[in-house]
Amino acid sequence: MNIEHTLDTNTSELLSELRKEVEIDFQQKDINYCEVFTQNGRSTIFYNPNIVDNESIAHELLHIWLNRFNYVIGNHIFLSFQSDWKLSKVFNKFLCDYIENCFDHYKMYPKYLEMGFSPEKFIMNGLEEKCSIEDIKKLHLKFLSKYKPDSINRFIGYLISIYADHVDNNYEEHLKLLEKKEPELFRIVTDFWNKWIEFDIENIDAIHNSDIGLAESFMTEMEDWIEYKKLK
Numbered sequence: 001m002n003i004e005h006t007l008d009t010n011t012s013e014l015l016s017e018l019r020k021e022v023e024i025d026f027q028q029k030d031i032n033y034c035e036v037f038t039q040n041g042r043s044t045i046f047y048n049p050n051i052v053d054n055e056s057i058a059h060e061l062l063h064i065w066l067n068r069f070n071y072v073i074g075n076h077i078f079l080s081f082q083s084d085w086k087l088s089k090v091f092n093k094f095l096c097d098y099i100e101n102c103f104d105h106y107k108m109y110p111k112y113l114e115m116g117f118s119p120e121k122f123i124m125n126g127l128e129e130k131c132s133i134e135d136i137k138k139l140h141l142k143f144l145s146k147y148k149p150d151s152i153n154r155f156i157g158y159l160i161s162i163y164a165d166h167v168d169n170n171y172e173e174h175l176k177l178l179e180k181k182e183p184e185l186f187r188i189v190t191d192f193w194n195k196w197i198e199f200d201i202e203n204i205d206a207i208h209n210s211d212i213g214l215a216e217s218f219m220t221e222m223e224d225w226i227e228y229k230k231l232k
């Protein structure tokens, strides 16, 4: 099966538009989702021919579309904190990739809707709650007055997953619980997300609208927050 022949008009058009700038190819793989791997201006979309649909290909194409704006957030945080003994434990590759992905999703979702697709197929289990009350209740940031890096990591991930949810699930209770656990960390992550909402990816500028500047103001706040805390 040639996947390209099965795509609907909007998805095919997006594919041809992107191909003016980047090489895009498709490869079958035994996975239950779709993913894209990009290196040196060449993107490969991996898909499973038995479960693939237009929405998931469109989703990956939209990730490729975002590459043209060339912002770095997650990877910048990951690399910069590598040499920080506390924060490198919190900001592992998984969390930084997750942040990057959620940030991407927020910026590509309007275009996905414009293409005529529905919210439930934007991501797997698209309509479901992205973080549960039970998970938050199980989260203990400290043990014997020392902070646990893995729990800080999850705190940030949970909060970002809530903010990045593209459907209007009710998270009032979740947010209250998280804020109560660690108000200052809650504020820092919330500010970071709100700045991303405002951030204009189409007009990145080193002085007035900088992706690195945005990541670094978050990083500085994280450094201040963690400075006098003991870590396990």
Ligand SMILES: [Zn+2]
Residues within 6 Å of the ligand: 059, 063, 101, 105
């Ligand atoms: Zn995605």
